[in-house]
Amino acid sequence: MATEIKKKISIFMPTLFGAGGQRSMLNLAHGITDKGYPIDLVLAKIEGEFVEEVRDPINVVNLKSSRALTSLPSLIRYLRAERPAAMISVFNYVNIIAIWAWKLAAVETRLFVNEQNTLSQEAGNASNWRGRMTPILIKRFYPWADGIIVVSNGVREDMSRLTNIPLKRITVIYNPSVNSSEVLEKSRAPLDHPWFKPGQPPVLVAVGRLQIQKDYPTLIKAFAEVRKVQPARLMILGEGIERETLEGLIAELGISQDVSLPGFVKNPYAYIAQSSLFVLSSRWEGLPTVLIEALCCGTPAVSTDCPSGPREILKNGQYGTLTPVGDVDALSQAIIENLNNNPTTPPVESWQPYEVGTVVEQYITMLLGNHTKLPS
Numbered sequence: 001m002a003t004e005i006k007k008k009i010s011i012f013m014p015t016l017f018g019a020g021g022q023r024s025m026l027n028l029a030h031g032i033t034d035k036g037y038p039i040d041l042v043l044a045k046i047e048g049e050f051v052e053e054v055r056d057p058i059n060v061v062n063l064k065s066s067r068a069l070t071s072l073p074s075l076i077r078y079l080r081a082e083r084p085a086a087m088i089s090v091f092n093y094v095n096i097i098a099i100w101a102w103k104l105a106a107v108e109t110r111l112f113v114n115e116q117n118t119l120s121q122e123a124g125n126a127s128n129w130r131g132r133m134t135p136i137l138i139k140r141f142y143p144w145a146d147g148i149i150v151v152s153n154g155v156r157e158d159m160s161r162l163t164n165i166p167l168k169r170i171t172v173i174y175n176p177s178v179n180s181s182e183v184l185e186k187s188r189a190p191l192d193h194p195w196f197k198p199g200q201p202p203v204l205v206a207v208g209r210l211q212i213q214k215d216y217p218t219l220i221k222a223f224a225e226v227r228k229v230q231p232a233r234l235m236i237l238g239e240g241i242e243r244e245t246l247e248g249l250i251a252e253l254g255i256s257q258d259v260s261l262p263g264f265v266k267n268p269y270a271y272i273a274q275s276s277l278f279v280l281s282s283r284w285e286g287l288p289t290v291l292i293e294a295l296c297c298g299t300p301a302v303s304t305d306c307p308s309g310p311r312e313i314l315k316n317g318q319y320g321t322l323t324p325v326g327d328v329d330a331l332s333q334a335i336i337e338n339l340n341n342n343p344t345t346p347p348v349e350s351w352q353p354y355e356v357g358t359v360v361e362q363y364i365t366m367l368l369g370n371h372t373k374l375p376s
Contacts, residue, residue: 007085010040014068016048020289021116024175031360044071079105086110086367112147121284139163151287154308176359177292187273201231202276210240219281225332273297295351300343319350
């Protein structure tokens with residue numbers, strides 16, 4: 001009997017820098033190949049911390065462009081040459097470029113755009129014209145695509161409200177945030193760090209790029225209040241443009257000996273699993289992957305109730321503590337209460353909806369099947 005030839009799927013991203021959206025799409029690529037589908041991971045430029053995590057049989061296509069916009073001609077050539085059955089692009093400005101390339105290529109490939117963040121917050125906090133213009137471009141061009149996928153109900157409602165795209169045109173599929181066997185295996189890796197030796201003060205851990213969105217100044221100020229009450233340490237894993245500002249604030253508050261900014265860490269799960277508390281202090285998110293990973297690691301969590309994702313993930317506070325965005329006092333109090341009250345380990349059902357295997361099936365149905373059957 002002839003072997004079924006499965007259709008090729010492509011994922012288009014600018015790079016593989018170490019952020020939650022890139023991590024999730026890499027998980028998706030691996031999950032799709034595990035189902036036997038050929039995958040092209042199409043990158044404007046091959047760079048970023050996750051490059052070395054790409055496994056066979058994923059085929060990496062390097063468009064050799066300095067940035068996403070200049071990859072337009074190369075993406076058109078790729079689509080005409082390879083003609084994948086479906087392509088998904090990720091991140092709003094990249095999605096616009098993908099739509100243009102797809103239209104100009106005039107191929108039968110089905111195109112889906114994926115939105116990872118709360119659009120109103122991202123555009124409202126943008127520092128350049130491109131970011132501020134994004135909602136206008138989305139309103140104009142997203143309806144051209146075969147489907148619009150967002151990562152949470154909050155992102156869906158926000159996008160529809162801001163762009164007037166009907167809710168029925170926007171489908172929620174959670175990010176494939178957790179490959180539980182891989183996360184749990186990495187979480188058990190030995191950790192040779194003096195802060196995690198027996199008898200040391202409790203360690204709070206946060207993970208994410210050092211950028212305005214993550215609002216680490218609020219976390220650092222809240223930690224300074226915690227230190228006035230009890231011994232503790234804070235470790236923020238990630239790198240970014242706000243490093244100098246954060247280091248200045250840490251020095252100003254006199255807590256340098258108890259705060260560490262080690263940069264990007266290849267295996268954050270070992271740190272998360274051995275910490276006393278995971279903290280997310282973001283101003284906005286879409287569906288924060290690292291919060292889901294923390295639950296999978298069995299670490300109690302405190303998160304800002306930012307738009308969007310944490311309230312959905314933590315089930316209105318059932319699986320962790322929610323605090324108002326930017327509220328130093330509320331965040332410090334939540335940290336103190338969690339450190340002193342021995343919160344329960346997050347249950348399996350807190351992270352199961354985001355398991356790679358579950359989400360991959362939804363994506364394959366959406367990309368290659370009758371996507372109107374998926375719940376929105």
